[in-house]
Amino acid sequence: MNSATTTPILEARHVSKSFGKFKALQDVSTSFMPGTLTAIIGPNGAGKSTFFNVLSGAFPPSSGQILFNGKDITGMQQHEFARIGISKSFQITNVFKQLSVHENVRVAAQMETARYNFLRNAQSYPKPIEVADELLHRVNLEHLRNKKTADLAHGQQRALEIAMALACNPALLLLDEPTAGMSPEETLVMMELIRTLASERTVILVEHKMKLIMGLCKRIIVLHHGEFLAEGTPEEIQNNAEVRRVYLGQG
Amino acid sequence: MVKQERWAKALKFMKSFFQLIARHRVLASTLFLAIFPFIMPYEALAINILIFGLFAMGFNLLFGYMGLLSFGHAAFLGIGSYLTGIGIVHYGMPWGYAILVGVIGAAIGGLIMGYLAIRTRGIYFSMVTLALGQIVYYIFYKAESLTGGENGLRGVRVDEFNVLGMPVDFLNPLVKYYVILFFVVIAIWLISRILSSPLGAVMEAIRENEKRAAACGFDVARTKLLVFVLSAAICGLAGSLRALHLSIVPIDSLHYLQSGQAVMMSILGGMGTFFGPFIGAAVMLYLEDVVTTFTKHWMAVVGLVFMFFVLFFPKGIWGTILSKLQINQDSK
Numbered sequence: 001m002n003s004a005t006t007t008p009i010l011e012a013r014h015v016s017k018s019f020g021k022f023k024a025l026q027d028v029s030t031s032f033m034p035g036t037l038t039a040i041i042g043p044n045g046a047g048k049s050t051f052f053n054v055l056s057g058a059f060p061p062s063s064g065q066i067l068f069n070g071k072d073i074t075g076m077q078q079h080e081f082a083r084i085g086i087s088k089s090f091q092i093t094n095v096f097k098q099l100s101v102h103e104n105v106r107v108a109a110q111m112e113t114a115r116y117n118f119l120r121n122a123q124s125y126p127k128p129i130e131v132a133d134e135l136l137h138r139v140n141l142e143h144l145r146n147k148k149t150a151d152l153a154h155g156q157q158r159a160l161e162i163a164m165a166l167a168c169n170p171a172l173l174l175l176d177e178p179t180a181g182m183s184p185e186e187t188l189v190m191m192e193l194i195r196t197l198a199s200e201r202t203v204i205l206v207e208h209k210m211k212l213i214m215g216l217c218k219r220i221i222v223l224h225h226g227e228f229l230a231e232g233t234p235e236e237i238q239n240n241a242e243v244r245r246v247y248l249g250q251g
Numbered sequence: 252m253v254k255q256e257r258w259a260k261a262l263k264f265m266k267s268f269f270q271l272i273a274r275h276r277v278l279a280s281t282l283f284l285a286i287f288p289f290i291m292p293y294e295a296l297a298i299n300i301l302i303f304g305l306f307a308m309g310f311n312l313l314f315g316y317m318g319l320l321s322f323g324h325a326a327f328l329g330i331g332s333y334l335t336g337i338g339i340v341h342y343g344m345p346w347g348y349a350i351l352v353g354v355i356g357a358a359i360g361g362l363i364m365g366y367l368a369i370r371t372r373g374i375y376f377s378m379v380t381l382a383l384g385q386i387v388y389y390i391f392y393k394a395e396s397l398t399g400g401e402n403g404l405r406g407v408r409v410d411e412f413n414v415l416g417m418p419v420d421f422l423n424p425l426v427k428y429y430v431i432l433f434f435v436v437i438a439i440w441l442i443s444r445i446l447s448s449p450l451g452a453v454m455e456a457i458r459e460n461e462k463r464a465a466a467c468g469f470d471v472a473r474t475k476l477l478v479f480v481l482s483a484a485i486c487g488l489a490g491s492l493r494a495l496h497l498s499i500v501p502i503d504s505l506h507y508l509q510s511g512q513a514v515m516m517s518i519l520g521g522m523g524t525f526f527g528p529f530i531g532a533a534v535m536l537y538l539e540d541v542v543t544t545f546t547k548h549w550m551a552v553v554g555l556v557f558m559f560f561v562l563f564f565p566k567g568i569w570g571t572i573l574s575k576l577q578i579n580q581d582s583k
Binding site (some may be wrong): 029077078079083090093095097098099107108110113114115117118119120122123125131164165196239 | 474573
């Protein structure tokens with residue numbers, strides 16, 4: 001193996017995060033290898049979302065370091081994370097509701113080509129338009145292209161947000177409960193989408209529903225009370241006595 | 252049955268008509284504004300509407316399209332007016348340069364005010380801009396030797412000049428209207444360019460969802476500052492033109508009531524729409540003009556009209572037309 005494949009794409013070193021006196025995350029260290037699909041799980045209040053937010057750049061950790069391809073990126077701002085190739089979708093859908101579906105993805109795809117230009121017509125940049133067309137096709141929303149986003153169903157909005165997260169062609173994609181609030185059918189479609197995404201880039205997802213991820217990923221990290229509890233393959237996690245005790249409630 | 256068909260036909264015609272206007276918005280506004288002084292009772296009112304329409308459009312860039320409610324935009328109207336006036340009165344500048352100085356000065360003012368204000372959000376942003384606007388008011392109020400203080404700056408005179416060898420009589424109200432219109436049309440063209448540019452799309456994205464815009468890789472703070480400066484520069488131009496129009500810069504140019512007027516005009520006409528603020532300015536100033544002929548309490552009447560729209564047509568005049576006819580604003 002060469003060094004490129006042995007350097008983790010993302011690494012957390014002794015990461016802690018406190019909100020006032022509350023310690024949401026305590027000394028969590030773990031790493032993610034390129035090209036892998038990893039799930040972060042844990043019961044409510046385990047610190048999954050806090051960990052996700054620290055990893056995806058929503059806020060910096062109180063102490064500890066975040067490394068991207070071996071480079072320290074602790075303290076970088078949210079938009080800088082996106083620019084170096086770390087993209088994300090939120091737990092609560094965040095889309096541009098008054099804009100059209102296509103416009104949502106086009107704006108996201110425009111990050112690389114034009115951020116501040118205010119004299120050229122946006123329609124004169126072919127790349128973001130092409131990327132948007134392609135991604136809408138990918139998440140099965142092309143027939144809703146010119147619809148106002150606010151009029152879309154919940155599941156469609158979530159799919160749209162994934163397309164937006166993909167628009168900057170990130171090396172690393174972080175998804176916070178991508179199937180939250182979805183119907184069983186929508187969940188299946190989303191799972192299939194995540195599976196294909198994972199074949200082309202590194203994906204980290206936070207998930208609440210344990211059953212969903214068992215068949216999806218090869219590695220699971222378990223958090224509990226803000227601390228690292230266990231990691232391993234789905235089988236290892238299912239058979240881990242500690243995990244069963246805190247998470248599955250079968251101790 | 253026949254009546255219904257006729258109605259549907261009329262509606263369809265209206266829709267395509269308004270769509271045509273929305274698609275060629277710069278051309279449409281130029282054509283309309285070219286005949287505008289002839290449908291107004293007198294030219295000075297038309298000029299006033301032109302200037303405040305531009306002021307409200309500049310303000311709407313920040314408020315309607317990016318969702319930042321500034322209560323300090325009187326500062327840019329005032330800075331534009333005063334710097335143009337000071338340039339002409341104290342330094343004998345040609346009026347063209349004086350306009351440039353006013354616009355650049357307002358942009359610099361916007362840079363400073365924006366830099367200080369964009370760290371805050373929501374109501375705090377409005378309060379910080381209000382406070383900074385008041386500071387600008389007092390600076391100009393106290394600098395009496397330059398600004399004339401309470402009495403305003405008098406003697407901003409532009410009489411006659413030559414354009415390509417042709418004498419232009421600026422004292423003729425109709426001629427003055429068209430000279431000012433020339434600058435307003437350039438600004439309208441610029442605003443239209445900004446709105447259909449990549450930055451225009453990012454502005455709306457930030458208004459819709461700041462978190463998502465940042466996660467897409469856009470520096471929200473920098474974009475806000477840039478738009479704040481652009482908005483200030485356009486409002487500064489409105490101020491500069493006002494100084495030329497009035498031949499005097501009254502201290503009320505900087506009063507926070509002017510900021511409030513920009514807010515009211517935008518909402519009345521339709522915030523976040525292209526023509527809305529201009530229509531709002533026209534309706535408000537025309538009402539003021541008509542109502543003052545029989546009562547000095549014109550504010551009460553304008554206030555009632557404003558409340559009626561906020562309660563029953565919250566999208567404003569133009570915004571309601573667009574949504575009733577289901578015209579998509581995005582059609583560029």
